[in-house]
Amino acid sequence: MALVVQALTFLHEYKASLLHPIPNKNPGALRLGVISSAAINAAAVIRPVETHPDVILYAIASREPEVARAAARNYHFTKAYGSYQDLLDDPQVDIVYVSTPNSLHFEWSAKAIEKGKHVLCEKPFTSNGDEARRLVKLAAQKGVVLEEAFHWQFHPAAHVWHEILDSKKYGKIIGTNARMTTGPSVPGEDIRWKFDLAGGSAMDMTYALSFTRQALHAKHPEEIASVACRPSKSDPRVDEAMYANMIFRGPDSQLIPSKIYVDMARPLLCGIIPRFWEWPSIEVETEEAIIYFYNAMMPHLYHYIAITEKRTGKTSYVKKYSGGPIWGDVETTGGKGGQSSWSTYRWQLEAFVDAVRGKKPPYWVTSEESIIQMEVIDSLYTAAGLPIRPTNWGKKS
Ligand SMILES: NC(=O)C1=CN([C@@H]2O[C@H](COP(=O)(O)OP(=O)(O)OC[C@H]3O[C@@H](n4cnc5c(N)ncnc54)[C@H](OP(=O)(O)O)[C@@H]3O)[C@@H](O)[C@H]2O)C=CC1
Numbered sequence: 001m002a003l004v005v006q007a008l009t010f011l012h013e014y015k016a017s018l019l020h021p022i023p024n025k026n027p028g029a030l031r032l033g034v035i036s037s038a039a040i041n042a043a044a045v046i047r048p049v050e051t052h053p054d055v056i057l058y059a060i061a062s063r064e065p066e067v068a069r070a071a072a073r074n075y076h077f078t079k080a081y082g083s084y085q086d087l088l089d090d091p092q093v094d095i096v097y098v099s100t101p102n103s104l105h106f107e108w109s110a111k112a113i114e115k116g117k118h119v120l121c122e123k124p125f126t127s128n129g130d131e132a133r134r135l136v137k138l139a140a141q142k143g144v145v146l147e148e149a150f151h152w153q154f155h156p157a158a159h160v161w162h163e164i165l166d167s168k169k170y171g172k173i174i175g176t177n178a179r180m181t182t183g184p185s186v187p188g189e190d191i192r193w194k195f196d197l198a199g200g201s202a203m204d205m206t207y208a209l210s211f212t213r214q215a216l217h218a219k220h221p222e223e224i225a226s227v228a229c230r231p232s233k234s235d236p237r238v239d240e241a242m243y244a245n246m247i248f249r250g251p252d253s254q255l256i257p258s259k260i261y262v263d264m265a266r267p268l269l270c271g272i273i274p275r276f277w278e279w280p281s282i283e284v285e286t287e288e289a290i291i292y293f294y295n296a297m298m299p300h301l302y303h304y305i306a307i308t309e310k311r312t313g314k315t316s317y318v319k320k321y322s323g324g325p326i327w328g329d330v331e332t333t334g335g336k337g338g339q340s341s342w343s344t345y346r347w348q349l350e351a352f353v354d355a356v357r358g359k360k361p362p363y364w365v366t367s368e369e370s371i372i373q374m375e376v377i378d379s380l381y382t383a384a385g386l387p388i389r390p391t392n393w394g395k396k397s
């Protein structure tokens with residue numbers, strides 16, 4: 001129930017901002033510029049920046065000057081810009097967060113990179129694989145940090161889950177099943193329904209594919225065995241839901257059947273009950289156990305990793321809110337091993353700032369990972385008989 005999880009994250013972040021005093025900022029703290037007034041801004045960067053000593057809320061831009069001014073007042077940004085370009089033209093901006101609709105990620109990330117800014121770009125990274133490759137190349141040419149904001153991957157729970165799977169304590173992986181759904185439906189006018197804004201369930205709910213590829217350390221699937229889409233009623237090019245059966249090559253070179261189900265308008269149970277309990281999750285079957293990561297998307301709210309051993313039928317539970325195999329020994333800006341109140345976005349910011357400061361971040365979403373993720377989404381659309389999300393900017397005619 002992605003919308004509920006999202007709403008709870010807004011509350012979680014708001015509570016964290018009330019309970020945790022804003023630390024003194026470093027004299028040379030990085031100046032953040034935010035491109036758009038998106039709903040996700042508060043959870044994804046504004047609250048995390050408040051508790052990070054090395055970043056300040058410097059500027060926010062909107063297509064509407066008054067919207068930018070209101071956001072700046074609400075969240076205490078120093079500057080408000082009535083155009084995205086004006087924000088990028090400000091030499092004081094060091095790092096940029098791009099939270100526009102998907103179709104504009106490439107354009108505004110590229111324009112920020114051209115200005116020498118480091119970029120944290122929302123997921124899905126771009127509209128398609130071609131844009132992803134071009135963006136990564138541009139960042140490398142300009143020598144700036146570029147990161148897809150795949151926040152869930154930075155959380156300690158994700159790292160413990162990896163540790164369990166990679167240990168082979170329960171044998172090799174033999175199958176995966178990931179899902180992300182929301183019902184009641186995503187509202188009708190939302191950007192996620194618009195083809196020209198690179199909408200669609202496989203784009204927005206890219207997490208299910210990410211959980212799967214992460215579990216398997218997989219790149220492209222060996223085969224897309226089948227894909228079925230439920231098209232949006234208003235635009236058949238937009239997938240309201242997608243069901244995909246893929247075969248990946250697993251970490252031991254074995255072939256692994258992997259199911260993905262994403263749905264932006266999950267039918268209500270018995271026609272009336274929203275499935276509030278259905279949070280973005282993945283089940284991994286190994287030779288000896290079923291390992292279920294519940295709420296892999298926003299584990300800071302609540303999560304568990306349930307391990308049910310096939311031989312005994314017994315289930316044990318693992319949870320992890322701080323420390324863990326990657327952050328455990330790290331001196332973070334919140335102390336050793338970070339803080340259990342930190343959201344996925346706060347862990348992500350910690351790593352992003354490390355990278356901008358030239359320090360090796362404990363965890364990183366590689367450029368290759370972001371490119372392949374977009375390439376696989378392209379191939380899912382092609383297999384489904386739907387068009388790949390187009391590039392609207394920067395193509396030489
Ligand atoms: N990491 C996460 O957990 C989440 C990530 N996301 C991602 O963040 C991005 C934004 O999502 P969300 O917050 O729901 O988006 P919203 O619809 O709330 O905001 C998108 C913003 O983009 C700007 N914009 C620019 N051009 C357009 C256009 N043609 N139509 C509509 N808006 C436009 C608008 O800002 P303005 O008018 O100020 O210019 C608008 O406020 C998406 O890429 C989404 O996938 C979303 C939710 C969660």
Ligand SMILES: O=C1OC[C@@H](O)[C@H](O)[C@H]1O
Pocket residue numbers: 002003006204205
């Ligand atoms: O990234 C996201 O996380 C939460 C979802 O509700 C949302 O659709 C998606 O964009």
